Structures are given as C-alpha cells and as structure tokens.
Amino acid sequence: MRRLLSALMAVSVSLFAAELHVYRDGAQYRFEPESKFLGFISKGAKATCQGVEIALRYKDVCPQNSTLCRLRSSIKELEKEAAVAKDESEILREFVQNSELTKVDFKAWIENAAKIADRIGDLAQKSEAKSAEARRKREVFGSMSTSFDAAYLDSLCNSEISLQIPKGWVTFDVEYIADISKPPKISILQRLKVKNRSGLDISAERALFTYESMRKYLRPFRFQPWVVGDRGIVPKGVQMRLKKVERDSALSAMAAPAELSVEVKSPRKYLVRDLYLPSSGKQINLALKSWEQKAIFEKRVYTWRDTRVYDVLLFKPKYAIDVDRWSIVRKEEVAAKGVTGAYIGGRYTLFANIDEDFVVHKDKLILKDRVTFFGGTVKERSGYAIEVVNQSAKRADLIIVERIPVAKREDVEVKLLEVSSKQPIEYKLSDQGRLDIRVSLAPGQSSKVRVVFEVAHDKDRPVIY
DSSP states (O other), X not given: OHHHHHHHHHHHHHHTOOEEEEETTEEEEEEOOSSSBOTTOOBTBEEEETTEEEOEEEESOXXXXXXXXXXXXXXXXXXXXXXXXXXXXXXXXXXXXXXXXXXXXXXXXXXXXXXXXXXXXXXXXXXXXHHHHHHHHHHHHHHHOSOSSEEEESSOOSSOEEXXXXXXXXXXXXXXXXXXXXXXXXXXXXXXXXXEOSXXXXXXXEEEEESSOSOOOXXXXXXXXXXXXXXXXOOHHHHHHHHHHHHHHXXXXXTOOSSOBOOOOOOOEEEEEEEEEOSOOXXXXXXXXXXEEEOEEEEEXXXXXXXXXXXXXXXXXXXXXXXXXXXXXXXXXXXXXXXXXXXXXXXXXXXXXXXXXXEXXXXXXXXXXXXXXXXXXXXXXXXXXXXEEEOSSSOEEEEEEEEOOOOOSTTOEEEEEEEEOSSOEEEEEOTTSEEEEEEEEOTTOEEEEEEEEEEEEETTSOOOO
C-alpha cells in the first residue's frame, strides 16, 4: 500500500513540472507553490488556478528565509536607526536652545554644552551614514524587485498555478561573441542573457524563451469588392499630390545604397532545462551554441563617409544568425562591445575594431580645364586624392572604399579616367559606382591615390553630384 501511495505521489509530482515561458511582452510561470507567499511580485501580476483568478494580497510581513525579505528588514532597521539618531539630535538641540544661563552654573553649562555639541555631531554623522546605507540597499532592492511589499495568494490551489508576469520583469536577449585571437579562424559563441527582477525566485524544469508576443491581436478580414467606377476628372490638388508621390519615389530610387543588407527573421525559440533564476536583477549568461570557422580579415577605410580604418570580418556562418548583436574578444580581452553585424553581398560582415595606426586624409583635386564643351555636350572632370600612412610596425594591406557618381539619366555618362599611385595598387569598379582600391604599405610607409572621373551631360540639362 505504501509503495502504491509513493508511486501515485511520484506521478502527481511529475504532472506539476514547473514551466517558464518568456515572451517579448511578458512571461508566464506555471508552478506549484509551497505556500501562499509569492515573494515580492509587483502589482500587475495575475495568478490563476485552473482558469480561475486568485487575488493577490500585499502585506508588510514576510518569511525571513526569503533573501528579499531579509534585505528589506535590514533596510527598515537602518532607516529606523537613522530616524532615532536624528530625533535624539533634534531633542538635544532644542534642549540647548531652551536652557537658561545663570551665574552659578556658567562654567558647568559651558562644559555640558561642549559635550552636547559633540554628541549632536556624532548623532548627525550616524544618521547620515545609516541613511546612506539604507539608500544604497534600497537601490539594490529596486534592481531585484519593483515592489517593497510581500505578495500572498488569497487562497491555495490544489494544482499548479499560472502566474502572468508583466513586461520588463523577466527579460532575455541573445548575443554572439566572436573570438578573433587566431586568424584566419574565428570562434563564435551564441549565448542567452537572462535577467529576473520580478521579486520571485523562479525554478523551472523547462524554460522557453521566444521572440514571439504573448498577446496576439488578430481578427478576420472582411472581403471588399474591387468595383469598376466612372472615370472622372481628377481634382488639381490630387494631381499635385500624385506628382509629389512619383517624384519622391524617383528620389528614393536614386538614393538607393550600393549594398543591400538583407536578413530574413523568423520566430526564434530557445529551450533551457532545469533553470534556477533568482530574482537578483543580475544578468545570467547561458551558452546556446558554439563553433569555429574560417573568416576573411581585412582592413578597410570608407573614405566616402569618414577616414577611420576598420578591422572587418567577412564570413559565411555555419548556422543562421538570429540577432545582429555582437561582442568581439581578442586573447580573452573584450576588444569591442555593442557591435552590429549584417549580411552584405552574401557574406556576414562585422566591424571588429578601429585601427588607430593608420592616418588617412582626403582632399578634392583642383583640375585644369575642368569643364569642356563638345557640341551640345558638357564634360565636367572632377576627382579627389587620398593619402594613407601606415604608422604600425607591420606591413598591412588596406582596402579604400570610395565611389564615383552613377548616371540615372540616359543623357548622362560617367567615366572613370584615372586611378593612380606611385605604389602598386589594384582597383575594381562596380556598376553602382563603388570603387575598391587595394594598397599594400610597409611599416611607416605612405601612399597617395589619385582618382579622376568625368561626367558628360546635355548642356541644357544641368546636373548635380
């Protein structure tokens, strides 16, 4: 009989395995509470038992085996001691102000006044120290919970309860870490960053983190017939608005970037088993996946934007990249944090660092016979010079990413006339006007690259670039 009861109890326990689901807009924690005490969960949380809501009561008392309860008790004790010291000092000040000086007790009065002044000073220091410590601990408490009152279930449930936790109390994010210590290989770690400040310690046998929303507001579409109507005269104001839309569309097409960053996102889910998540407000890092692969290491300067030299990583990931947030590590030291990656040209691209060992200058060229006429065509020559200095102790290859204008009209023609330097260089021009120039520099060496292009157009249709 005892074995049967034990088996039944084991089955009943397995039925109530705790689960945590964390969404982008909240969390849901299903578990079997040991008592009515629900930690310091803030107002806004909602508890249900078999679909029926259980009211939450907030009280000033709490069990001392709770970390937050002990912290709150110490805060209250500090605030009480600070208040007592302040009150005592106020009483002493009032006593000194109201005491009467007589000839008989003049000397004794002076001695007592000095002692009282010292005591008032000690009490003021004690009050300020206790208040400062209480404020510090309140800040710590605030990072662990948003409620200073203990929460209790109005009644116990004979099965598991479902606790709906509002947005921002249990949060997560995904980050990638790239270790670039051993080029041309990189080591990549994908990790889950989780933080709990709900006021309730969470222990779940199964925790699911998803980028989906907990609440989905959907409704069916109503069919609307496509009706053929009478064609009338479009009002003049509407015609002007239509022309503006067409003009804006054309400008958007002209301003399209030379490279497109495309990432197809889908709902991402991460499952963690046997998770203990204390309400500490501190970030917990959980490793999800790691791998090693080859990457291309390049130094690039995008002089069409700025003159900083970047260490760039290019690779085709073995696995899908879920988010574009990265940290870069070199020899166990963080080289860069908050790096944003992107898929560009079929490869994943990371700007890993800014190389301060290069100095880059760009100047506009002053050309003779800049504008010439050939019949009804105007030819305008323009260009720029880029000077690069390698101040490092190693030879380095640098890719200068520049551009020349791109013709969008049939009567406009753009030609690249010159890309030259005293040092050997290689360059490549794309259809979108991107100009990649590769130069190799020895330690302390400098190089000056000259770029000249020509824009030809109808003399009656001026252009700007």
